[in-house]
Amino acid sequence: MSHHGIWCEACDAAMPHLAALRCPVCAVPTPNGEVCGRCLKKPPAFSNTVAAYSYDFPLDRLIQALKYNEQIVLASMFAEKLSQRIDRCSLPDCMLAMPLHPARQKNRGFNQAQLIARPLSKSLGLPLLSHACQRLRDTPSQTSLPFDERTRNMRGAFDCNADLAGKNVALVDDVMTTGASMDALANAALAKGAASVKAWVVARTR
Numbered sequence: 001m002s003h004h005g006i007w008c009e010a011c012d013a014a015m016p017h018l019a020a021l022r023c024p025v026c027a028v029p030t031p032n033g034e035v036c037g038r039c040l041k042k043p044p045a046f047s048n049t050v051a052a053y054s055y056d057f058p059l060d061r062l063i064q065a066l067k068y069n070e071q072i073v074l075a076s077m078f079a080e081k082l083s084q085r086i087d088r089c090s091l092p093d094c095m096l097a098m099p100l101h102p103a104r105q106k107n108r109g110f111n112q113a114q115l116i117a118r119p120l121s122k123s124l125g126l127p128l129l130s131h132a133c134q135r136l137r138d139t140p141s142q143t144s145l146p147f148d149e150r151t152r153n154m155r156g157a158f159d160c161n162a163d164l165a166g167k168n169v170a171l172v173d174d175v176m177t178t179g180a181s182m183d184a185l186a187n188a189a190l191a192k193g194a195a196s197v198k199a200w201v202v203a204r205t206r
Contacts, residue, residue: 006077007062016056018204026179027051027204044179045186046171046197051204052081055175059203063174067112075115078174078202082116083123092168092198094127095120098185099158101138116202117172126170132162133188157181158188165193176201 007015019029023036027049030036053059065071066078097117105111114130121128137157169189176182176199186197 006073011058014058016054016059018051018054022204024048026199027176027201029206044183045190046179046182046199049176049179049182049199049201049204050082050085050087051176051201052078052085053203055177055203055205063112063203066115067108067174070109072110072115075112076119079116079119079123082172082200082202083120086124086200088124091124091126092170092196094129094164094167095124095170095172095200096129096133096160096185096189098171098173098181099133099135101135103138113173116174120172120200129162132164133158133160133185155184158185160188160192162192164189166195167193168196168198169194170198170200172200174201175203175205177205 018027021031021033022029023034023039025035025039025046025048026044028036028038055063062071062074063078066074095117097111098113100108100111100113117128135157136159171182171185171189173182179199182199182201186199189197
């Protein structure tokens with residue numbers, strides 16, 4: 001990272017870019033770029049995923065620096081890199097950032113997804129509905145749970161109070177692991193009438 005808090009061109013070249021062949025729904029690498037078995041068996045509520053990077057070194061350390069060491073300047077760089085991956089020919093109507101529970105946001109002091117979504121919305125010229133959805137339960141961290149418990153952990157975790165009838169919506173977050181959080185938020189948006197939901201994340205775990 002440079003002394004300005006933004007990585008240089010050499011560092012950018014060393015970032016863990018995602019493989020070109022990946023599931024179009026959840027962005028996990030697949031042999032021929034086909035829909036993965038998990039998405040075929042149980043399709044998530046979001047239709048496709050755009051991710052800038054794989055969640056590997058050194059990108060993982062940078063995301064942790066944003067979330068836990070208040071390196072806020074990184075959010076705009078993440079937004080810029082994510083923006084470069086988004087197809088301008090099929091933009092949604094609006095964006096929502098993955099909400100934090102109020103208690104967790106108070107403790108952290110900010111919502112990293114919101115910090116990424118703000119400059120992204122300006123870059124793309126899309127409205128960011130900052131208060132449209134809320135996290136109802138302060139759920140345990142997904143990373144602390146076994147894979148098969150993560151969906152159950154997120155069930156009923158979100159609610160949307162905005163009318164999303166007929167809107168195509170993009171959900172923004174820093175990292176997608178199993179996709180359980182994104183799926184739960186997408187379901188909450190669909191319940192408020194959203195026509196479709198897609199996921200935009202800085203990084204996707206492998």
